[in-house]
């Protein structure tokens with residue numbers, strides 16, 4: 001009966017309903033509903049935070065290691081106005097917001113991606129934005145006692161990223177440099 005199958009299709013679609021978010025450079029999101037988060041990374045980094053208990057996921061797309069607007073203590077407490085562009089500011093902000101949603105930092109699954117260096121041969125370590133983004137991320141996560149469960153960082157290739165907040169899974173596709 002066509003009427004029955006139409007209802008069934010609608011039900012299935014409803015059950016599979018997932019939001020989609022594309023993170024532009026400098027964006028971040030806290031996904032309270034099932035969400036597929038996508039982004040493309042070069043030297044920028046994405047940190048994902050995920051709680052299997054609440055199914056809440058957070059992800060950022062940070063451009064630079066340290067805050068250009070340097071708002072002092074606000075940067076390290078997650079209340080910097082321009083937080084989402086900088087690793088230094090967005091990690092505390094994501095942590096703070098997840099805590100506000102009732103999660104403790106120790107339950108969060110942390111993953112780190114990106115930080116490619118596009119011009120490896122000509123620059124010293126301290127000039128490579130990608131390397132610095134990765135280093136800063138690792139340092140700050142460690143300071144907050146957050147263990148990185150998996151990561152795919154560095155190299156010369158950009159990355160396409162997909163984060164599924166139904167499971168916390170992240171898929172990476174390396175882009176040809």
Ligand SMILES: [Zn+2]
Pocket residue numbers: 067068069070071074075080081082083086089
């Ligand atoms: Zn800041």
